[in-house]
Amino acid sequence: MAAATRGCRPWGALVGLLGLVSAAAAAWDLASLRCNFGAFCECDFQPDLPGLECDLAQHLAGQHLAKALVVKALKAFVQDPAPTKPLVLSLHGWTGTGKSYVSSLLAQYLFQGGLRSPRVHHFSPVIHFPHPSHIERYKKDLKSWVQGNLTACSRSLFLFDEMDKMPPGLMEVLRPFLGSSWVVYGTNYRKAIFIFISNTGGEQINQVALEAWHSRRDREEIRLQELEPVISRAVLDNPNHGFWHSGIIEEHLLDAVVPFLPLQRHHVWHCVLNELAQLGLEPKDEVVQAVLDSTTFFPEHEQLFSSNGCKTVASRIAFFL
C-alpha cells in the first residue's frame, strides 16, 4: 500500500475515502466472484501500468534502459489476452542499482497484495535451495510448485533471486515452462511471469558505463545493443549462474535482458531524497550531505560510481537523523 501514499495509484484517493480495510475486502470479493464465475480465472491479477510507470519515473534513479524495457515488455504482455509465451525477464547489474526494487514494484502494480499475494512466489537460493547435494529433491519440488501454482492460477509471478548462487542444474526444470508450447503438462502456462535477478554482468555493465563517461557520452545514450551481448556472455561464462547449461539463453527464452547501470553521486542524492520523502521528512541538507560523504565510490581514480549503489541509503539515513 506504500504506493497509495506516494500518489501513483489512480485509485489511491478512493481507497483513502472508503477506508483501507473495506475497500480491500470489496475488491477481494469482486476478484473472487470473477474467479468463481468467469470463464478465465485471473485471480488477484490487477495490473496498473500507469501506476507502475509513474512510480518508476519518480523513484528509480538513473536507469533509463531498465525503465523503458520493463514498461514496454509488460505493456505488450498484459494487453495481450492470449500471450504466445510467458513473460521472462532477467535483471542484471551491480549491487544496489534497483533490481529488487523494480521486481517488488512489478509485484505491487500487477497483483493485489503485491509481494504478499498468494500468486507471487519468491525463491532465494539460501532460503529455498541451500544444499547442493539435495538437488534432485529441489528439482522435483520446484517443478511441482510451478506446475501446481500455474494450474491453480495461470497469472502467477515467479521471482528468482541471486541467480548466481543457484545449485547447478536446478533451473533446467523451468525450461519447459518458459517457451511457447501450447500446453505443458496439460495446462496453458503462457500467462505466467518469470523474473530472474543476479549481479552477473554487473562488472561488464560498469565497464561500458565507465567507457561512455571517459568518452564524454551521455549516460542516457548507452543502448541496450551495447550491453545485451556482454551480459549474455557473462552469464554463459559463469558456471555459478543458474542459466549455466540450462539452454534458457541459447533457446532465446528470455524476452528481455534488463541492464541496471552503476549509480553516480547525483543518483544517490536522488535516493536519499526519496527515502526522506518516504519517511515523511523534509530534505535536510546536513543529512543528505552526511549520507553522500559516507558513500564510497569507484574506480579508485575516477571516484564515479557508488560501491553499493543506493543499497545502504535507508540505514545510513537512520544513522544520521
Ligand SMILES: *[C@@H]1O[C@H](CO)[C@@H](O)[C@H](O)[C@H]1NC(C)=O
Ligand atoms: C506454490 O508454490 C509454493 C512455493 O512458493 C509452494 O509452497 C506451494 O506448495 C505451491 N502450490 C502448489 C499448489 O503447488
